[in-house]
Amino acid sequence: MEILHLAHRTDWDEALVTGEYRTSTRGASLDDVGFIHASRREQLPAVARFVHAGDTEELCVLVLDSETIEAAGTDVRLEDGGDGQLFPHVFGPIRPEWVHDVLPAVIGADGELRF
Numbered sequence: 001m002e003i004l005h006l007a008h009r010t011d012w013d014e015a016l017v018t019g020e021y022r023t024s025t026r027g028a029s030l031d032d033v034g035f036i037h038a039s040r041r042e043q044l045p046a047v048a049r050f051v052h053a054g055d056t057e058e059l060c061v062l063v064l065d066s067e068t069i070e071a072a073g074t075d076v077r078l079e080d081g082g083d084g085q086l087f088p089h090v091f092g093p094i095r096p097e098w099v100h101d102v103l104p105a106v107i108g109a110d111g112e113l114r115f
Contacts (some may be wrong), residue, residue, distance in 0.1 A: 001040070001065070001066045001067070001076075001088070002040070002041065002063065002064070002065060002066075003038040003039065003040065003064050003065070003066050003076065003088040003090075004038060004039050004040070004041060004044050004061050004062065004063055004064070005021075005036060005037070005038045005039070005061070005062040005064065005090075005094070006039070006044060006047060006048055006051070006052060006059060006060075006061055006062075006105065006113075007021070007023060007059065007060055007061070007062055008023070008026075008055075008057045008058065008059060008060075009057070009058040009059065009060050010057065010058070011023045012060055012062065012102065015094070015096055016096055019095065019096065020093035020094070020095060021036070021062070021093060021094040021095075021096070021099075022036075022093050022094075023036070024036050024037055025037045025051055026051050026052060026055065030092070030093055034091070035077075035089040035090055035091045035092075036089065036090040036092075036093075036094060037087065037089060038064070038076075038087065038088040038089065038090055039087060039088065040087075040088065043085070043087060044061070044113060044115075045112060045113045048105075048107055048112075048113035049107075049111055049112075049113070052107055052113075053107070053111065055107065059104075059105040059106065059107070060102050060103060060104055060105055060115075061102070061103040061105045061115045062094065062099050062101075062102060063099065063100045063101040063102070063103065064090075064094065064098055064099055064100060065098075065100060066088060068098050068100075069090060069094070069098055072095065072098065074090060074091060074092035074093075075090075075091040075092070076088055076089070076090050076091070077089050077091065103115045
């Protein structure tokens with residue numbers, strides 16, 4: 001299953017140096033939360049509005065495949081995001097080699113995510 005994670009570009013660039021991406025969501029780490037928040041493609045615009053409204057940092061979308069992550073021994077679980085909707089959660093750091101694509105992203109003046 002394709003899963004996406006909306007990231008600050010600086011966090012992703014740091015992961016390329018350290019070999020691990022450890023940001024769960026804006027302002028929270030994997031260590032804080034216990035997993036990394038991810039989305040299916042159709043969920044990402046709403047997540048961007050909720051989590052990144054007013055964010056001025058450069059954003060990018062990490063494109064991953066849950067089977068690649070699980071084959072490496074890290075769990076990906078679909079869990080209730082609080083409204084009955086199931087979101088993928090990655091229970092460990094994301095390794096750069098698991099990322100199939102990195103897409104530039106911007107939240108427009110209308111509040112909508114474009115990537």
